[in-house]
Amino acid sequence: MTALQLFAWISVAIFVQLAIFFSYAFWRHWQSYTVLRQTEGANSPPDMSGASDREHAPSVASWQGLRVMRVRKKVLEDAVQQICSFYLEPTDGQTLPDFKPGQFLTFKLDIPKIAGSPNSVAAVTRCYSLSDAPRPDCYRVSIKRAPTPPGTTFAPGQSSNFFHDHVEEGSLLQVRAPSGHFYLERGSHPAVLIGGGIGITPMLSMLNWCAVEQPEREVWLFYGVRDSSEPIMLDHLRVLAERHPNFHLHLCFSNPLAQDVQTSATASVTCHHSRVDVALLRSQLALKPYHFYLCGPTPMLGSLVPALEDWGVPDERIHFEAFGPASVVRKSAKTAAAAPVAQSNSAEPVSVTFAKTGKVVQWKQGMGSLLDFAEANGIPVDSGCRAGSCGTCQTVIRSGEVHYLQTPDADPEPGSCLLCVCTPKTAVTLEA
């Protein structure tokens, strides 16, 4: 063989190897592209499998204001009878509008001030997350009794106890349409859902939606409870985990019972004897661009959100919802807030005028939200969730500017603000 022939053979061999390599790379990319097309869905052709008929059906318009709904079914979810699910159907038999998994309903309840006295009622507004995937015929919420805090003599939670004790099958309730900015988007990114206690409700909606709409998507659920008496809908979660190899179910017992310590894992569920924290997440999750969805008690969010930020998870991949007065402030919000405060000298009091009474009071750092401040000064303001979700504390700003402590779920009308999640940025006059 001549040198020229040898060179030609080597060139052909290199060419064949390159062709194989590029064909393989193209095939891999094409596969990923196909999966992405299927999961992103927005521009994909109609799915003839029928799996997502609802998505391709014309969407039903949502409603404005309050709508009367009937309780179709009431189901106790746990052995200690602290959590109860309510299935709500429209009274007019119409199809219900879709919602995004993770959104909530807002209820306006007329709660008798004295038991058995319907003439003397208190209007109470509360939000409850939808705890199932969208269905055309009914919505589900799952409500935990709020007991008297230990060591106090306060009355037990008004709305949750009213639901448990007085709302029955056939009861009529006034409900605002599903809303909220905390939800799982259709997409291909892997999702880590973290639900603490009753914070499992939006996660159930996300999971159930995903199981139908994107069964191939990688989803992890870390369900934080004190012990094995607390988790709800565990059989359902186990079935999901058995059916969907990409769904990973982890139970975290912060205060396990003796029998919980012996259980560590079954085929469908992994048990941990600790709280959900970043050390646990790091030990379980691979290096992937996960999106984290958190809902639970304020202390859990208050520790986990900053810990995820410290771990290097970008802001746009951390989504959370607090079920009560929210005190979690993102690092980026702290940095943004620090700049104007530094310029205007944070120690300086800011003048707040309550226009209806003409009362002028000085607000200082540490005095809480404008809602706390109004209440502390005897200004009556209606409130519900105290977390920027229900819209009840919306108040017109006559002049001045406010600063939001967090992005609210409810969208205040232009020229108004939600007092429960605001502080004054400049001297401000409020229509309250």
Ligand SMILES: Cc1cc2nc3c(=O)[nH]c(=O)nc-3n(C[C@H](O)[C@H](O)[C@H](O)COP(=O)(O)OP(=O)(O)OC[C@H]3O[C@@H](n4cnc5c(N)ncnc54)[C@H](O)[C@@H]3O)c2cc1C
């Ligand atoms: C977006 C969103 C979604 C939610 N989703 C759910 C859900 O899916 N499921 C669910 O169960 N909850 C959910 N919640 C929480 C729910 O809205 C209520 O906050 C919760 O049910 C408690 O309301 P309540 O009226 O029963 O208690 P409240 O009357 O508001 O009382 C709360 C607690 O304060 C105590 N208390 C009473 N008086 C005082 C006082 N003077 N000082 C101090 N403490 C006092 C009460 O004993 C009680 O423990 C959600 C909240 C939000 C904002």
Ligand code: FES
């Ligand atoms: S009290 Fe619900 S938004 Fe302020």
